[in-house]
Amino acid sequence: MLKVLTKSMSKGLSFEVVADCGQTRARLSKLTLKSLSDGSLGRDVTIETPMFMPVGTNATIKGLLPAQVEGTGCQLILANTYHVGSRPGVDTVDRAGGIHELMRWPNALLTDSGGFQMVSLSKLSEVSENGVLFKSPYDKDSTHTVSDEMLLTPEMATQMQHKIGSNIMMQLDDVIKTTHPDEQRMETALHRSIRWYDRCRVTHSKAVADDKTGRHARQNLFPIIQGGLNPEFRRQSAREIVARDPVGIAIGGLSGGEAKDKFIEMVAVSTESLPANKPRYLMGVGLAIDMLMCVAFGVDLFDCVYPTRTARFGCALVGYGKEVSLRSTSMALDFTPLDSECDCNTCVKYTRSYVHHLMRDKNTVGCHLLSEHNIRFQMRFMQKIRDAIRDGVFAEFIADNLRYHFGDRDNYPQWISQAISQLKLDV
Amino acid sequence: MKFMVRKECLNRSRLGSLLFDALHNETNVKTTAEYPTPLCLQYTMNGSVPHIVSDLLDQLNDDNSPFLIPLPTTYLMNESLRQFNSAFNGVKSGIVDFAGLKKWRPSIVSVYDPLLAINGGHNTVEGIGVFCRGGKQTVNSSKLIDVVTNFKPDAYQAICDSDTPSNASNKRGLNPRARTKSAKESAAKTLVDGFVIDGFHAYGSQSDTQLDFVSVKPILHEIMEILPKDKPKILLGALSPKLIIKLIDSGIDVFDSSYASVMTEKGFALQEVIDVNGLKVKENSLDLNSKQFKEDFGVIETHCQCYTCVNGFSRAYINHLLNASEMLAKVLLMFHNLHTFYHFFAQIRRLLDEDSFQQLLR
Numbered sequence: 001m002l003k004v005l006t007k008s009m010s011k012g013l014s015f016e017v018v019a020d021c022g023q024t025r026a027r028l029s030k031l032t033l034k035s036l037s038d039g040s041l042g043r044d045v046t047i048e049t050p051m052f053m054p055v056g057t058n059a060t061i062k063g064l065l066p067a068q069v070e071g072t073g074c075q076l077i078l079a080n081t082y083h084v085g086s087r088p089g090v091d092t093v094d095r096a097g098g099i100h101e102l103m104r105w106p107n108a109l110l111t112d113s114g115g116f117q118m119v120s121l122s123k124l125s126e127v128s129e130n131g132v133l134f135k136s137p138y139d140k141d142s143t144h145t146v147s148d149e150m151l152l153t154p155e156m157a158t159q160m161q162h163k164i165g166s167n168i169m170m171q172l173d174d175v176i177k178t179t180h181p182d183e184q185r186m187e188t189a190l191h192r193s194i195r196w197y198d199r200c201r202v203t204h205s206k207a208v209a210d211d212k213t214g215r216h217a218r219q220n221l222f223p224i225i226q227g228g229l230n231p232e233f234r235r236q237s238a239r240e241i242v243a244r245d246p247v248g249i250a251i252g253g254l255s256g257g258e259a260k261d262k263f264i265e266m267v268a269v270s271t272e273s274l275p276a277n278k279p280r281y282l283m284g285v286g287l288a289i290d291m292l293m294c295v296a297f298g299v300d301l302f303d304c305v306y307p308t309r310t311a312r313f314g315c316a317l318v319g320y321g322k323e324v325s326l327r328s329t330s331m332a333l334d335f336t337p338l339d340s341e342c343d344c345n346t347c348v349k350y351t352r353s354y355v356h357h358l359m360r361d362k363n364t365v366g367c368h369l370l371s372e373h374n375i376r377f378q379m380r381f382m383q384k385i386r387d388a389i390r391d392g393v394f395a396e397f398i399a400d401n402l403r404y405h406f407g408d409r410d411n412y413p414q415w416i417s418q419a420i421s422q423l424k425l426d427v
Numbered sequence: 428m429k430f431m432v433r434k435e436c437l438n439r440s441r442l443g444s445l446l447f448d449a450l451h452n453e454t455n456v457k458t459t460a461e462y463p464t465p466l467c468l469q470y471t472m473n474g475s476v477p478h479i480v481s482d483l484l485d486q487l488n489d490d491n492s493p494f495l496i497p498l499p500t501t502y503l504m505n506e507s508l509r510q511f512n513s514a515f516n517g518v519k520s521g522i523v524d525f526a527g528l529k530k531w532r533p534s535i536v537s538v539y540d541p542l543l544a545i546n547g548g549h550n551t552v553e554g555i556g557v558f559c560r561g562g563k564q565t566v567n568s569s570k571l572i573d574v575v576t577n578f579k580p581d582a583y584q585a586i587c588d589s590d591t592p593s594n595a596s597n598k599r600g601l602n603p604r605a606r607t608k609s610a611k612e613s614a615a616k617t618l619v620d621g622f623v624i625d626g627f628h629a630y631g632s633q634s635d636t637q638l639d640f641v642s643v644k645p646i647l648h649e650i651m652e653i654l655p656k657d658k659p660k661i662l663l664g665a666l667s668p669k670l671i672i673k674l675i676d677s678g679i680d681v682f683d684s685s686y687a688s689v690m691t692e693k694g695f696a697l698q699e700v701i702d703v704n705g706l707k708v709k710e711n712s713l714d715l716n717s718k719q720f721k722e723d724f725g726v727i728e729t730h731c732q733c734y735t736c737v738n739g740f741s742r743a744y745i746n747h748l749l750n751a752s753e754m755l756a757k758v759l760l761m762f763h764n765l766h767t768f769y770h771f772f773a774q775i776r777r778l779l780d781e782d783s784f785q786q787l788l789r
Binding site for chain 2: 059060063064068088092102103104332346349351357358361364365367372
């Protein structure tokens with residue numbers, strides 16, 4: 001029985017670190033999220049971290065029932081405010097009793113602010129101090145909350161997430177591509193993001209004060225550390241955020257096409273002075289090897305479309321994260337499971353050969369089988385990470401993974417060597 | 428496969444039992460699986476119930492009915508199946524194992540796929556045209572036997588030329604003389620275990636409108652006089668409940684669930700078919716694509732016992748999923764539509780047993 005090393009609590013969230021790696025910044029923790037539901041559907045959820053959250057863009061994890069998602073061991077998923085706000089619209093979700101009720105997901109759910117999708121999906125977005133002005137790609141004659149041309153402010157982003165009813169809400173941040181060349185713009189963005197966090201906090205506090213049901217009080221607002229690829233900017237952002245004593249902390253603006261060595265350097269900088277007793281969430285990262293190294297730098301939560309997206313393209317994740325393409329003709333005579341170590345329903349009941357035939361005929365059952373497997377893969381991988389931290393062998397686990405992916409030391413890519421060196425790991 | 432008539436009812440309708448040799452799933456002891464007729468076979472595509480992974484089969488409420496395994500979506504698996512059987516050396520073999528389906532549910536291979544309209548003109552003396560991914564395969568009797576050897580179904584349909592669209596020349600289709608000739612020849616084959624009545628429609632989602640019951644009825648009745656009564660009659664296709672009722676009255680024992688798939692693909696939810704109060708047959712459905720359901724937070728039908736309704740998935744949610752082109756929409760609709768369709772069959776059997784079935788034909 002591990003004792004609690006440090007913890008933090010609020011009305012809707014509690015977080016306890018129960019083990020430290022000792023050789024890296026990795027830690028094993030328990031995160032509890034309180035149910036928001038007034039009905040019989042919701043429940044309080046306690047998950048162990050480090051943990052991965054699959055993405056259910058449109059209030060559904062593609063093709064899977066909530067029971068199937070839960071069956072993989074997953075109890076925390078992500079939904080996109082931008083997509084849900086477009087359809088069915090946040091007012092519809094609110095009238096349904098919240099997103100948990102609508103999609104029949106009894107466990108925990110995190111929403112992003114909508115900011116990232118706006119920048120990446122919209123035809124035109126202009127940022128001002130007030131908010132982000134953009135044109136939506138969704139059709140004009142639908143009665144959606146997110147309409148054709150719209151100014152999304154921090155206040156609105158928070159209100160939308162209140163209506164959606166997520167357990168964890170994200171601030172609206174000033175998102176710009178990490179590959180943006182203008183350092184000045186990057187600096188403006190980090191400070192603006194902090195001002196926007198303050199505006200989100202005010203909106204959230206007001207809603208909590210006005211809410212008789214206590215539901216909003218159980219929703220948790222996370223700020224997002226920005227700063228692009230500039231370590232000083234990142235440090236400033238982190239300082240300001242930590243000073244505001246948030247319930248949890250996200251790291252954003254990474255995993256957007258920047259070079260891997262810059263990426264890992266920024267993750268390291270972003271986590272270096274964060275308080276131990278707050279959960280750290282790195283947005284948009286989901287490749288096994290990436291998550292592994294980020295855990296070493298102290299990250300607790302991840303989200304990414306990758307596992308479910310690659311499933312729909314016919315790829316299964318195996319081992320420590322290699323991809324196997326089921327469409328390949330060699331699969332027609334392969335009667336082994338997708339992953340011989342996996343215990344998911346797909347691997348227990350089916351062969352690669354059969355899944356191959358399904359994918360070749362574009363049968364959706366093939367997509368469901370691969371999605372279920374890939375999510376279960378992510379869950380099992382994170383479990384291995386947690387077990388390794390718990391057993392004090394996380395550094396060895398990293399070594400095993402590096403051997404699996406790269407063979408011996410000479411083949412390690414630069415970002416890995418850099419990370420190992422920074423962590424002073426002997427692998 | 429065996430068949431027994433349990434009760435002869437009015438006109439040509441009857442209650443029966445379709446019997447299969449089975450191995451009990453846990454004990455592996457030989458047993459007999461019995462399925463009451465009129466029976467609905469569970470339609471599959473590539474060996475899977477559309478949209479439903481095998482792990483969820485238990486939630487379908489389909490009486491564990493035998494699977495229908497149409498050839499067009501499975502023929503290309505034949506070589507894989509051959510090697511699969513060889514690799515597992517008897518521990519696992521056949522299409523039911525390969526497709527991850529439940530071991531003790533029987534399977535029946537059909538030559539045509541209820542949901543694939545026959546691409547006319549491809550049946551020749553060399554064999555029938557089976558349209559798979561990548562094009563036409565010509566399948567003759569010996570190729571079918573090879574498939575059967577690898578698939579190991581409990582029953583299969585013989586190669587037949589069912590390419591008889593309503594505008595076909597008199598050599599095919601509704602030619603009474605050809606029909607009775609076929610029926611007499613088939614009846615003479617005492618080694619067959621049942622008869623597939625084919626050719627009254629050309630398959631595909633329009634089968635229900637293609638089959639003109641008024642024209643078909645007299646021919647069907649003549650055939651029924653010729654064919655032995657103690658063998659089951661099977662008529663496959665995506666047929667509506669009202670048509671199914673008429674066909675049962677004319678002596679058909681076995682159908683398939685593809686109609687439920689047709690409704691699902693359109694985004695429609697079937698509503699309860701037989702109104703037990705007025706003994707009326709309704710063919711009502713909800714077009715869940717429609718804007719009117721955007722904030723309809725009720726389930727499809729309040730007393731429905733399907734997985735979707737029991738777990739509170741609302742009309743609004745399915746509407747949203749359909750509008751967002753999300754796959755889960757069809758998963759949820761399949762649960763509901765299959766449940767409703769199988770419930771309809773259960774009601775039919777009960778009404779036959781209570782001698783109230785004829786009232787449905789009013």
